[in-house]
C-alpha cells in the first residue's frame with residue numbers, strides 16, 4: 001500500500017516538479033579520480049572517462065567512490081537539461097570528499113520521451129529486471145567508502161542500481177546512499193540497500209528534490225555540506 005502511495009505521489013510530484021532526465025549522458029564509464037573530477041567540475045565539463053585504476057586517497061588514507069546513475073536530456077515541464085540531477089549532486093559529493101566518480105551507464109539506452117521512460121521503468125520494476133551496465137568498477141576492493149546515488153523511480157531505486165549493488169561485495173565497507181526525487185525523498189531505499197549490501201556499515205542517506213539540484217546549486221551545495229558534516233564525512 002505504501003509503495004502504491006509512493007507511486008502515486010511520485011507521479012504527482014513528477015508532474016508538478018519533474019526533473020527527469022531521459023537520454024544517456026555522453027559520459028565515460030570508468031571511475032574518475034577525485035582530482036580529475038575536481039578539475040572537470042571547475043571547468044564545468046561533463047564526466048569524462050578516466051582510468052579505473054586511479055585511486056584518490058582522502059586525508060585519513062581511505063579511498064572513497066561516488067557511484068551514481070542519472071539521466072540527462074529532456075525533463076518534464078522544464079526542457080532539455082545537459083546533466084542529470086543526481087549527477088550534479090554526485091559531483092558535488094566527489095568534489096567535497098576527494099572521491100573518485102563512477103557513472104552507472106546502461107547498455108541499452110533509456111527512451112528520450114518522459115512518458116515512455118515512466119513505462120519502461122515501471123515494467124523493469126514489475127519484472128524485477130537487472131538492466132545491464134556498460135562497465136564495472138575494477139578496483140572496488142580498494143574503496144573503503146562508497147556513496148551510491150540514484151533518482152527515485154516509482155518509489156524505489158532504478159533496477160539498474162540493484163544490478164550494480166548486487167555485483168560487488170560491500171562487506172566491511174561503508175555505504176552511503178543519496179538520491180534526487182520529485183517529492184518522495186529516499187522512500188525505503190536505505191533499508192533496501194542495507195539488505196543488499198550485507199555486512200556494510202550504512203550511514204544516513206541524503207535526498208534532495210531534483211529541481212533544486214538542477215536550479216539552485218547554492219542551496220544544494222549547502223545541503224550537501226551540512227549532510228556530510230552530520231554523517232562525519
Ligand SMILES: Cc1cc2nc3c(=O)[nH]c(=O)nc-3n(C[C@H](O)[C@H](O)[C@H](O)COP(=O)(O)O)c2cc1C
Nearest residue numbers: 010019070071085086151154155180182183184210
Ligand atoms: C521513471 C521515473 C519515475 C519516477 N518516480 C518518482 C517517484 O516515485 N517519486 C519521486 O519523488 N520522483 C520520481 N521521479 C522523479 C525523479 O526522481 C527526479 O526527477 C530525479 O531528480 C531524476 O534524476 P536524474 O535527473 O538524475 O535522472 C521519477 C522519474 C522517472 C523518470
